[in-house]
Amino acid sequence: xxxxxxxxxxxxxxxxxxxxxxxxxxxxxxxxxxxxxxxxxxxxxxxxxxxxxxxxxxxxxxxxxxxxxxxxxxxxxxxxxxxxxxxxxxxxxxxxxxxxxxxxxxxxxxxxxxxxxxxxxxxxxxxxxxxxxxxxxxxxxxxxxxxxxxxxxxxxxxxxxxxxxxxxxxxxxxxxxxxxxxxxxxxxxxxxxxxxxxxxxxxxxxxxxxxxxxxxxxxxxxxxxxxxxxxxxxxxxxxxxxxxxxxxxxxxxxxxxxxxxxxxxxxxxxxxxxxxxxxxxxxxxxxxxxxxxxxxxxxxxxxxxxxxxxxxxxxxxxxxxxxxxxxxxxxxxxxxxxxxxxx
Amino acid sequence: xxxxxxxxxxxxxxxxxxxxxxxxxxxxxxxxxxxxxxxxxxxxxxxxxxxxxxxxxxxxxxxxxxxxxxxxxxxxxxxxxxxxxxxxxxxxxxxxxxxxxxxxxxxxxxxxxxxxxxxxxxxxxxxxxxxxxxxxxxxxxxxxxxxxxxxxxxxxxxxxxxxxxxxxxxxxxxxxxxxxxxxxxxxxxxxxxxxxxxxxxxxxxxxxxxxxxxxxxxxxxxxxxxxxxxxxxxxxxxxxxxxxxxxxxxxxxxxxxxxxxxxxxxxxxxxxxxxxxxxxxxxxxxxxxxxxxxxxxxxxxxxxxxxxxxxxxxxxxxxxxxxxxxxxxxxxxxxxxxxxxxx
DNA sequence: CTGTTAGCGCATTCAC
DNA sequence: GTGAATGCGCTAACAG
Numbered sequence: 138x139x140x141x142x143x144x145x146x147x148x149x150x151x152x153x154x155x156x157x158x159x160x161x162x163x164x165x166x167x168x169x170x171x172x173x174x175x176x177x178x179x180x181x182x183x184x185x186x187x188x189x190x191x192x193x194x195x196x197x198x199x200x201x202x203x204x205x206x207x208x209x210x211x212x213x214x215x216x217x218x219x220x221x222x223x224x225x226x227x228x229x230x231x232x233x234x235x236x237x238x239x240x241x242x243x244x245x246x247x248x249x250x251x252x253x254x255x256x257x258x259x260x261x262x263x264x265x266x267x268x269x270x271x272x273x274x275x276x277x278x279x280x281x282x283x284x285x286x287x288x289x290x291x292x293x294x295x296x297x298x299x300x301x302x303x304x305x306x307x308x309x310x311x312x313x314x315x316x317x318x319x320x321x322x323x324x325x326x327x328x329x330x331x332x333x334x335x336x337x338x339x340x341x342x343x344x345x346x347x348x349x350x351x352x353x354x355x356x357x358x359x360x361x362x363x364x365x366x367x368x369x370x371x372x373x374x375x376x377x378x379x380x381x382x383x384x385x386x387x388x389x390x391x392x393x394x395x396x397x398x399x400x401x402x403x404x405x406x407x408x409x410x411x412x413x414x415x416x417x418x419x420x421x422x423x424x425x426x427x428x429x430x431x432x433x434x435x436x437x438x439x440x441x442x443x444x445x446x447x448x449x450x451x452x453x454x455x456x457x458x459x460x461x462x463x464x465x466x467x468x469x470x471x472x473x474x475x476x477x478x479x480x
Numbered sequence: 481x482x483x484x485x486x487x488x489x490x491x492x493x494x495x496x497x498x499x500x501x502x503x504x505x506x507x508x509x510x511x512x513x514x515x516x517x518x519x520x521x522x523x524x525x526x527x528x529x530x531x532x533x534x535x536x537x538x539x540x541x542x543x544x545x546x547x548x549x550x551x552x553x554x555x556x557x558x559x560x561x562x563x564x565x566x567x568x569x570x571x572x573x574x575x576x577x578x579x580x581x582x583x584x585x586x587x588x589x590x591x592x593x594x595x596x597x598x599x600x601x602x603x604x605x606x607x608x609x610x611x612x613x614x615x616x617x618x619x620x621x622x623x624x625x626x627x628x629x630x631x632x633x634x635x636x637x638x639x640x641x642x643x644x645x646x647x648x649x650x651x652x653x654x655x656x657x658x659x660x661x662x663x664x665x666x667x668x669x670x671x672x673x674x675x676x677x678x679x680x681x682x683x684x685x686x687x688x689x690x691x692x693x694x695x696x697x698x699x700x701x702x703x704x705x706x707x708x709x710x711x712x713x714x715x716x717x718x719x720x721x722x723x724x725x726x727x728x729x730x731x732x733x734x735x736x737x738x739x740x741x742x743x744x745x746x747x748x749x750x751x752x753x754x755x756x757x758x759x760x761x762x763x764x765x766x767x768x769x770x771x772x773x774x775x776x777x778x779x780x781x782x783x784x785x786x787x788x789x790x791x792x793x794x795x796x797x798x799x800x801x802x803x804x805x806x807x808x809x810x811x812x813x814x815x816x817x818x819x820x821x822x823x
Numbered sequence: 824c825t826g827t828t829a830g831c832g833c834a835t836t837c838a839c
Numbered sequence: 840g841t842g843a844a845t846g847c848g849c850t851a852a853c854a855g
Contacts, residue, residue: 143622145848156826161850170824192598193540194848198831202536202599204584213573213583223561230556230585239596240556240585241547244577253582255535255832256545256599378776411780433721434777437754488832499841504834513840537832540847598848 144187153181164189196256205233205460206243206250206257208271210264211375213242219376220432221402221449225263225285228453236461250274261285261456265345283459285452286346288467293459295452295468299346302445302472303353303399303429309443310397310427310480314362318369319388319395320354321381321405323347325372331383334370347401350429354399369395373405381408389416389424396424397480403428403435406442410479414439425480431472440478447472487530496524507532539599548576548803549586549593549600551614553607554718556585562719563775564745564792568606568628571796579804593617604628604799608688626802628795629689631810636802638795638811642689645788645815646696646742646772652786653740653770653823657705661712662731662738663697664724664748666690668715674726677713690744693772697742712738716748724751732759732767739767740823746771746778749785753822757782768823774815783821790815 150157155178162169163178182189196202207229209216216222230240241257243250245266251274259281266272275282276289284294311318324347325334351370358365369391371384381400385408388395400406406428410420418424420440428435431446448470455468493500498521505512506521525532539545550572552559559565573583584600586593588609594617602624609615618625619632627637654661667690668677694713701708712734714727724743728751731738743749749771753763761767763783771778774789791813798811 146850147848157848158827158850159825162824165850174824188592188594190850191848192596193536193545194598194831195850196599197536197540197833197847198849198851200831213577214570217560217570217573218563218566220561223566227557227560230560230587234555234557234587237595242573242583242585244573249531251531252580253535255537256539378780407780437721437750439782489834490832499843500833501835501841501843505840508834517840533834534832537847538834540831540849541833541835543847 142186144182144185146190149182149185149187152185153178161190202256202258203237204239204241204257205229205457206241206253206260208243208245208250208260208262208266208275210245211267212244212246215375216245217242219404220434221376221404221430222263224432224449225453225456228450228455229261229457230453231450232454232457232461236457238461245271247271250278254278254280259283259460261460262287262289263456281460281463283456285456288344291465293465293467295455295459295470296346297447297452297470297472299349300353300356302447303350304356305353306427306429306443306445306474307354307357307399308361309474310399310425311357311361311363312425314364316363316397317393317395318358318363318365318397318399319391320351320370321373321384321388321398321400321409322351322370323373323376323401323405325351325370328372329374331371331373331380331387333368333387334372335368350401373401376402376404378404378408381405382412385409385412389413394424398424398426400426400428403430403432403442403444406444406479407435407438410438410440410442421478421480427480431475435475435477438477438479442475443477443480444475445472446475485529487525487528489533492525492528492530495528496521504533545599545601546580547582547584547600548572548800549584549596549603551586551588551593551603551605551609551618553588554610555587555589558718559588560585562747563777564719564747564773565606567775567792568796568799571793571798572604572800573796575797575800575804579800581804588614590614593621597621597623602626602803604803605630605632606799624803624806626799628799631687634808636808636810638798638802638813639689640790640795640813640815642692643696643699645790646693647700648696649770649772649786649788649817650697650700650742651704652817653742653768654700654704654706655768657707659706659740660736660738661701661706661708661740661742662734663694663713664716664727664731664741664743664752665694665713666716666719666744666748668694668713671715672717674714674716674723674730676711676730677715678711693744716744719745719747721747721751724748725755728752728755732756737767741767741769743769743771746773746775746785746787749787749822750777750781753781753783753785764821764823770823774818778818778820781820781822785818786820786823787818788815789818 150160262284265287282292428442428444435442493503605627608630625635771785771787778785
């Protein structure tokens with residue numbers, strides 16, 4: 138058994154008795170040599186087992202890598218099981234795949250984008266990364282940057298009108314001014330704990346989608362003349378069943394029991410539904426619940442969830458298209474209300 | 481506003497009045513120079529905005545990239561929303577992140593691994609890629625290869641004993657020899673259609689986890705003396721709700737109606753549950769259903785699903801550990817039966 | 824259409 | 840500790 142020969146552009150050129158420029162052109166610039174010559178060379182290369190110019194060297198030379206880093210809000214492991222994030226990734230990947238750009242998953246808790254900045258063409262940033270230092274770095278980098286569900290000055294971005302959507306769904310959920318409303322919020326404050334929020338900090342967080350949604354809820358509450366008790370706002374650190382269930386139990390066992398639950402994600406709302414069902418309460422007679430996102434599981438729950446459907450996959454598509462086209466537009470994506478049976 | 485200076489090792493060395501070897505050593509080989517000198521240099525670099533040697537050039541030089549390609553069974557967009565695959569990715573990413581290795585998502589329908597082979601350290605392959613040409617290429621590559629849920633000769637791999645697991649859950653689901661069993665199979669044949677399977681091809685597919693599970697079911701069926709009708713096997717091309725529902729409807733409307741459904745994934749089983757509930761049948765009195773995988777949603781269904789819990793995330797951990805350690809072991813991961821209420 | 828050459832940015836070796 | 844030299848594998852410009 139002989140060791141497999143590892144060819145390089147230079148060695149294969151010598152083997153074929155042509156100049157290395159010719160081999161390079163055969164692979165990269167068809168117009169630079171006759172069709173016949175090119176076919177011959179490519180055929181010989183294939184026969185010898187040379188699959189083309191080394192991609193790493195090519196990238197170093199050209200400064201183009203065909204890799205997009207997808208910056209997730211949190212560590213990869215926390216995000217990948219979130220159906221909303223998954224849909225977004227799906228949308229991104231489908232467009233990137235078509236354009237032969239590879240997808241690198243990048244954690245939002247990384248120290249610095251420097252660890253990858255030298256070998257990616259740019260960043261697609263889904264939500265505000267937990268490590269806010271990354272945001273500053275993204276502002277400064279010369280690489281392409283596209284953001285989704287948040288903004289960086291003068292960079293391309295996609296998103297929905299969170300405030301308006303939250304407003305609309307709240308108007309649907311709240312029926313009278315005597316309703317007792319509780320809000321199960323997502324990443325309202327920078328805390329890893331599930332807890333009530335008594336004081337909202339006046340941070341940059343104002344730009345976050347959670348705060349926009351909160352403003353939307355508040356607008357509806359004010360407009361309907363409901364008396365919203367400020368101790369009726371919960372913070373849930375991650376959109377997962379575990380944390381959501383804790384908050385839901387706390388809210389549902391508070392007294393008097395709220396009869397309207399505004400949830401900032403479907404995952405949260407589904408946890409609430411489960412708890413409400415377990416308590417033997419009737420939805421929507423005893424208590425009304427609305428979600429946000431429009432994940433698939435929400436159409437299969439009992440009862441099906443009334444929620445904002447926000448086309449996460451399309452959002453991903455658009456983000457990737459902006460990335461590919463190097464445009465710097467701000468795209469607002471439409472949403473619709475998924476009318477379930479939960480309110 | 482002045483353009484930001486882009487430093488290179490060489491230019492920064494000149495600026496600092498030291499040799500470029502010294503700068504390189506300051507970043508990469510602390511033992512090669514005094515601590516004091518090193519700190520000085522690093523501090524100056526930080527001040528000037530040089531964040532260290534260019535990663536792309538470093539990689540080309542060293543032949544090490546700190547990127548692992550995760551080869552998915554199908555296109556990225558099809559897989560990312562599958563909760564089982566997501567858990568696996570989660571497990572992989574958590575270990576890679578700790579080792580500062582980046583994760584590149586690679587489609588199982590790509591033409592060739594050549595498009596990335598030159599700039600990754602190797603491949604973690606989750607399930608058999610739809611494009612089987614990739615398997616041949618993976619056999620030949622000099623890069624690291626770890627497989628999960630299938631085998632490539634003499635490469636590292638992780639998985640569970642699918643046959644035994646399927647056998648055990650089938651034994652649980654089938655109560656008497658007069659039971660009428662239907663199997664909702666996953667990727668049993670190479671077809672994009674949801675349909676009955678009348679003839680099983682004798683392909684390499686024998687090595688696939690689906691065929692191992694099928695053998696496990698068959699062993700239980702034979703042992704219990706059940707008369708299994710060969711037209712009671714369905715193929716579902718992807719583990720998603722849509723396809724699964726089609727198969728479930730077909731199976732449940734066949735006559736006589738089966739009273740035991742062996743499902744090769746939880747997603748399939750959940751679709752079946754939904755249909756059964758919609759038909760007004762009682763589980764497990766009228767019909768018993770078992771799944772496979774142990775996804776979280778299966779614990780929240782009505783009724784909770786009886787299934788094989790297979791620690792997908794741990795599987796991902798192990799795969800990544802094999803990758804990092806360059807070991808070539810075959811690891812078999814334990815599973816357990818999640819006793820729900822569906823059988 | 825072909826061959827030569829100078830880098831892309833770096834790591835490593837070797838003599839000093 | 841230094842500085843020069845070589846090469847990782849390739850592309851693009853240029854002269855022929």
